[in-house]
Amino acid sequence: MVKRILFSALAFTATLLAQGNPDWHRAIPGFKIAGNLYYVGTADLAVYLINTPQGNILINSNFEEDVPTIRASIEKLGFKYSDTKILLISHAHGDHDAATGVIKKDTGAKLMVMDADVADEESTARGRPGAKVDRVLHDGDTVELGGSKLTARLTPGHTKGCTTWTMQVQDGGRTLNAVIIGSPNVNNGYILVGNTQYPQIAEDYVKPFPVLKSLPCDLFLGAHGAYFGMLAKLEKMKPGVNPFIDPSGYREYVAEREKTFRNEWEREKKNPGSRMGQK
Numbered sequence: 707m708v709k710r711i712l713f714s715a716l717a718f719t720a721t722l723l724a725q726g727n728p729d730w731h732r733a734i735p736g737f738k739i740a741g742n743l744y745y746v747g748t749a750d751l752a753v754y755l756i757n758t759p760q761g762n763i764l765i766n767s768n769f770e771e772d773v774p775t776i777r778a779s780i781e782k783l784g785f786k787y788s789d790t791k792i793l794l795i796s797h798a799h800g801d802h803d804a805a806t807g808v809i810k811k812d813t814g815a816k817l818m819v820m821d822a823d824v825a826d827e828e829s830t831a832r833g834r835p836g837a838k839v840d841r842v843l844h845d846g847d848t849v850e851l852g853g854s855k856l857t858a859r860l861t862p863g864h865t866k867g868c869t870t871w872t873m874q875v876q877d878g879g880r881t882l883n884a885v886i887i888g889s890p891n892v893n894n895g896y897i898l899v900g901n902t903q904y905p906q907i908a909e910d911y912v913k914p915f916p917v918l919k920s921l922p923c924d925l926f927l928g929a930h931g932a933y934f935g936m937l938a939k940l941e942k943m944k945p946g947v948n949p950f951i952d953p954s955g956y957r958e959y960v961a962e963r964e965k966t967f968r969n970e971w972e973r974e975k976k977n978p979g980s981r982m983g984q985k
């Protein structure tokens with residue numbers, strides 16, 4: 707019991723420390739990634755806009771304090787915030803979904819969430835958005851608007867309904883496969899062995915890797931800019947050069963994350979309850 711409280715305290719401390727990451731709330735100008743796919747998030751918390759003739763899809767809301775930044779990026783790109791028709795999330799953690807209720811209220815967008823994250827999305831517990839989910843998604847479901855189609859892939863572990871979004875983007879006569887990774891990461895304070903609240907957590911964490919490896923990927927993207935080196939790639943972007951087209955970077959990232967997860971799992975199997983603030 708004491709251990710459990712200690713781990714909860716550590717998890718809470720880790721959250722507080724992470725909220726100190728200045729890139730989480732630092733505004734950067736929105737930009738076009740490719741075709742009708744745009745980045746309208748902060749310097750690290752990724753928000754994607756898919757522009758269609760029937761309105762826009764947004765993936766992720768970030769924290770409530772980030773909404774004015776997201777809105778400004780949308781409008782500076784020439785779109786209307788009020789044209790947000792569908793709101794999706796990478797997974798039910800506050801850095802990606804705390805403001806879903808606010809954006810829903812502002813725009814009337816329909817919120818669509820993977821089945822296993824719905825309870826956390828609708829929860830009114832501290833830090834949860836308490837947002838009503840309009841459509842419950844299942845692995846492989848598609849979300850369509852104005853000729854654009856996204857596919858929801860269940861990549862659980864990080865949260866029970868953690869979702870990787872894929873879509874095809876038409877860009878300069880080419881078709882590019884975009885993959886927006888939900889998260890394959892084991893956060894500080896997570897317990898992989900003997901987790902009473904999420905007993906199958908480690909078995910779930912295994913599942914995303916074959917899925918991610920099977921996906922065709924040209925545009926390597928994710929819930930945090932840090933997953934795919936967003937800021938460095940943005941600096942290198944120029945006409946005719948799109949560093950976000952990075953299939954080998956994608957494969958390397960997935961392989962490295964799988965190795966890191968498996969190492970951590972093995973370590974915890976040998977020392978259950980030993981997890982302490984590992985990055």
Ligand SMILES: [Zn+2]
Nearest residue numbers: 797799864889
């Ligand atoms: Zn998360």
